[in-house]
Each structure stands twice: as C-alpha cells, then as structure tokens.
Amino acid sequence: MSHDTDRTTPYAVSLSDEEWRQRLTPAEYHVLREAGTEAPFRGEYTDTKTPGVYSCRACGAELFRSDTKFESHCGWPSFFSPLAEDRVQYIExxxxxxxxxxxxxxxxxxxxxxxxEGEGYPTPTDQRYCINSISVRLTPDA
Known part of the structure; x- marks a missing residue:
C-alpha cells in the first residue's frame, strides 16, 4: 500500500466548496469534505450484511464490495480491501x-x-478499512 502525501492531486470530480455544500447535507459535508468522523455505532451501515457495492456518497464512484466487509466491532463499517487500489487514495x-x-x-x-494494518483480524489482507457510513452509499445486488 503506497501512501500518497500530495494533497493537490487533481480529481476527476472537482467541485467548488459551495457546490459541495449544495450537493451534500451538512453532516455529509462535515465528514466527506472536512475529514470529520461520525459517532461510533450510529452509522446506517455499521452492522449491514446486505450484498452489494458501496459507493462514494459524494461522487458515486464504486469503492468497496460487501464481500470484503467484516465484523470488527469497532463502531464503523470495516472492509479488508477496496474494489481496486486505484479507487482510493492514501494520505498520511x-x-x-x-x-x-x-x-x-x-x-x-x-x-x-x-x-x-496488523491488528490481527482473520482477513486475507490483515487490513481494516474503517469507513464512515455517511461517506458511502450501498447499492444492493439485484
């Protein structure tokens, strides 16, 4: 896993602050655009077991599949890998x-x-992607 520290990366979807505020609820904006965190054990996907794809709530990009979601008991949805490494960006x-x-x-x-990494969960990657429910939207499999 490489860690990108360049915060000036151009994104395919790039909106002004005002456009993001119009598109997102205040709670979504706080987490997605201001790097906030939702309260543990309160997010709508913390315990969800519905098969499907989790997409970015801001832009709709597909990020995680339900078959990589696991019970970590940490208070937020946990995944052991994204759909593909190019779907996410890592920043220290x-x-x-x-x-x-x-x-x-x-x-x-x-x-x-x-x-x-290295928390000892019995997953194929030994990684825990601790993701805010409010940052994603689940589209159930048909």
Missing part, C-alpha cells in the same frame, strides 16, 4: 497526536475514513 494523517493513514475517494478526494 498525523492529527490527534498519532500516525494514521487516511483513506479518500480517488475520484473526488472525499474523506472516507482510515486504514489500519
């Missing part, structure tokens, strides 16, 4: 006195959550 995050890796939508730059 040194906020809150710790080193974390932020995960953003590679299509629009919206904040999705963070990825953690």
């Amino acid at each position: 995050d040194r906020s809150h006195g710790m080193r974390r890796v932020e995960v953003r939508c590679a299509n629009c730059g919206s904040h999705l959550g963070h990825v953690f």
